[in-house]
Amino acid sequence: MIAASEPLDPNSAYCNLLQCSDFADTCVLAERDGEVLGWISAYRPPSHPxxxxxxxxxxxxxxxxxxxxxxxxxxxxxxxAVQGATTLTTTITEANPASWALFGAFARRRGASLSKSKRFERAAHFAGAHDTEWQATIAPLPSVQT
Ligand SMILES: CC(C)(COP(=O)(O)OP(=O)(O)OC[C@H]1O[C@@H](n2cnc3c(N)ncnc32)[C@H](O)[C@@H]1OP(=O)(O)O)[C@@H](O)C(=O)NCCC(=O)NCCS
Known part of the structure; x- marks a missing residue:
């Protein structure tokens, strides 16, 4: 599904397997009648828990x-596994309006603010081979009432 979802990087099968195993507690899979329809891979960055x-x-x-x-x-x-997180971050290229709309709508629903800054740049980090990845930062994430 990732390979069919441009403009996502396909990554390697090895990388995808690590996401599905070591990071399973912070990933989401959506299925209908046994068919995979959606996937989110995510993790708590060790340097920013x-x-x-x-x-x-x-x-x-x-x-x-x-x-x-x-x-x-x-x-x-x-x-x-996401409880205690106060901030959601992701990176998005300028030319992905669906992704900006998705995260913008998420921030609005939660009454949170969304700020953006360059994280990985086309020339400096990708040698011109990939568009600049902007980091979107959404905060605060209200704690979930249990
Ligand atoms: C981006 C993607 C995940 C959205 O999935 P989806 O289930 O259709 O999204 P939703 O229906 O939940 O829509 C969420 C918001 O984004 C908006 N949106 C969705 N697709 C959009 C598009 N192509 N253009 C503009 N806005 C879009 C919706 O209107 C909604 O906003 P709203 O609540 O203000 O109306 C899907 O289009 C996809 O897999 N794209 C290819 C991979 C990709 O680019 N992933 C994102 C990068 S991490």
């Missing part, structure tokens, strides 16, 4: 526009 970093979000083409990605983000921040 107050954050949840969203690596990739993908929804199968046939299931887009139904609010699934937004619901998966809501599910992510309610997971036990």
């Amino acid at each position: 107050e954050r949840i970093f969203v690596w990739q979000v993908a929804v199968a083409a046939a299931a887009r526009g139904e609010g699934l990605a937004g619901r998966m983000l809501d599910e992510l921040v309610s997971l036990p």
Whole structure:
């Protein structure tokens, strides 16, 4: 599904397997009738344990526009392994309006602010081979009432 979800980086099978095993507690999989329709990979960065970093979000083409990605983000921040995180971060290229809309809507729903700054730059970090990745920072994440 990741490979079919441009502009996401496909990564290696090895990387995907690590996400699904070592980081399973901070990932979300959506299925309908046994078919995988959505996936979020995320983790708590060791150097910033107050954050949840969203690596990739993908929804199968046939299931887009139904609010699934937004619901998966809501599910992510309610997971036990995400409790205590006060900030959600991710990186997005300028030319991905769907992703900006997704995270903008998430921030609005939570009454949080979204700020952006350059994290990995086209020339300095990607030798011109990849667009600049902007870090979106959404805070505060209200603590989930249990
Ligand atoms: C981005 C993606 C995950 C959105 O999934 P989705 O389930 O269709 O998204 P949702 O239905 O939950 O929509 C969430 C918000 O984004 C908006 N949105 C969704 N797709 C959009 C698009 N193509 N263009 C503009 N806005 C879009 C929705 O209108 C909604 O905003 P709203 O609540 O203000 O109306 C999906 O299009 C996808 O997999 N794209 C390819 C991979 C990718 O770019 N992933 C994001 C990078 S991490």
